[in-house]
Amino acid sequence: MARAGSVAELRKLVAPSVDCTRFSTDPDTVAIESIDYTPVVEGNALDWGVTGRALCGEPGGEQRAHHLNWLDTVGDMKKLQTRAKAAQQADLKDDGTLRRTASRLLVGENVAVESNDPAVRFGLYQQQFLYLNCAPGFSAPTGYRLERARVEGCVLTNYDPDNPVVGGN
Template identity: 30%
Template sequence: MRIRTVIATATTLTALLTLTACGSDDGAYAGDIASVGGIGAGGDGNGNGGAPKKGNGLGIKGLVKAGSMAEATRIVGRYTKCTEVSKAQEGYDLGEGPDDKYGLAYSVTERGWCNDRGDTGIFLIKDPKAFQTAFKADVDKEYAKHPNRHVNMGFVIGQDFAVGSQSTDTMTAMLNAKSGMVVLNCHPAFNPPSGYRKEPALVKGCVLTDYLSEE
């Protein structure tokens, strides 16, 4: 099973962050990256999720920090079904799932899949800049082949973890005004509607935003 991450992040993201392809819990995918969008807390009913439009900046240090898989699970579980996690993706042996590619090259130190819904994965990150760099490379590869795909997609991230799901509702639910999570978008053509944030991430070409859409 492949995870839909917010990005619809790149071809290589065959699963997690294969960040999704379109709306609801149907598990459909567009390309190797799961694109997420949909109606959720803070959304407008048209597939657009949102965190608060006012307040402090969206810099990494202002995001929620987990520190462990157990705590990341609790954080995610406040907004969607995730009470415990498994080390292996549903339907795959340990280390053989499509999203197991997210490892040292992405500075991912641990992976877990919510048992309540096997379509949602959590990835602990040691070095946020290294993760964003790898993610940006995936997006650039996808952009070269399909420049109009997954423009408004990306991972939902905290300071030290990223989340991807096949369910767009799951992804947008985590953009709750108090969640401390935002979307990492690295698509060259990303340009959110007025009123949404678009602040620099750690890597040039990537931004932190409260806008997420399948379109």
């Protein structure tokens, strides 16, 4: 699984998949969400086990935000997955689907990337990131990776229900 020692290292690692031409670690910028992009980690990142956080993409301003992806270094992966599970299950509660604006959490050993772009996620699967899926009863189809998450009731997979690729990765 993917691993990086710092946000700068993570930025270099994900460069083939995530456009970080516009990059910021400024806390106010990193805290941005928009009508089209909602991060997984909300509020104080430390409460989620995140030790470093950055935003790649155009945060908006006079125009709408574009291509937002959040890069996280993680000091406590179990805490991150526990909080992400609660948020994901709250989102699924209403109609059994995640909001289209909700980013998906892809994790490595000590890093995570939050993205709602299927093309970005596909690239990250090639780089050994896995999606934290906490949908009750979820199982990946044959040919996809499926690993235990650090939290009960979730799995890590390279199967993307929003954009399945035949035969897995």
